[in-house]
Amino acid sequence: MSRSSPLLNLELQSNPEMLCVVRHALGQLAETLGFSSAECRAVVLAVDEALTNIIKHAYGGEQGHPIRALFRRIEVPRDGNQRKALEIVLEDRGKKIDHAKWCGRPLEEVRPGGLGLHFINECMDAVEFRRKFGKNHLRLIKLLDVPKPEKGV
């Protein structure tokens, strides 16, 4: 996998009012990178849900704690080819998140809550979580679609 320097590096605080700022910035970034409208909405939803989880669960709803969001263009091997992708890494210093909860809850249950993890998993191509040096690291990857060849080319 090849890496480039970050496209965007946001130092945030665990404040729900900041979510709309991140959504707007990320929406613009994803569009600039060539994602379709549907893919832009998916990436924005996944990152918004991940930040919501950090604020609600890692920091227990407390405001003023640090969150770092790093956005980078990368290439990842897929089916014998290198595919362009957007990598998003979210870091926080909150409490450790239970890995087992990353599968979400059964959707047959009609009840409020527990949908965020499902949205993240559905919207992204890869989701990785690790705990290192007292920080939670969430890595999300969205592959850029390969452009379809034009007719007659």
Next chain:
Amino acid sequence: MEISARRLDNMTIFDVRGDVDLASSPELRKALLHELREARVPRVILNLKGVRYMDSSGVASLVEGLKVSRDLKARLILYGLNTTVREVLQLSKLVKIFEIYENEEQAVSP
């Protein structure tokens, strides 16, 4: 998010505008639950035409409102869903449990 209410005979229409997310969904939840539990309105309608974005906390508020409406034999109706809101409800597999209409005329009809 901005939310305003129009009270008609036996129904309340909430006009919701902006983003429904972690910051704003408690306001939507409070308004819905008040209308159902305290005001005992038999039909609560949400006009979502002006909603640009909704996340899982917004969906959770709708689900809670729906459950309360069912318990009280009332109706919670949605209309004016744009692509973003419809996608989120479809992603949650909950789109079928809500009573959804295209426009206000359909939503207010008996």
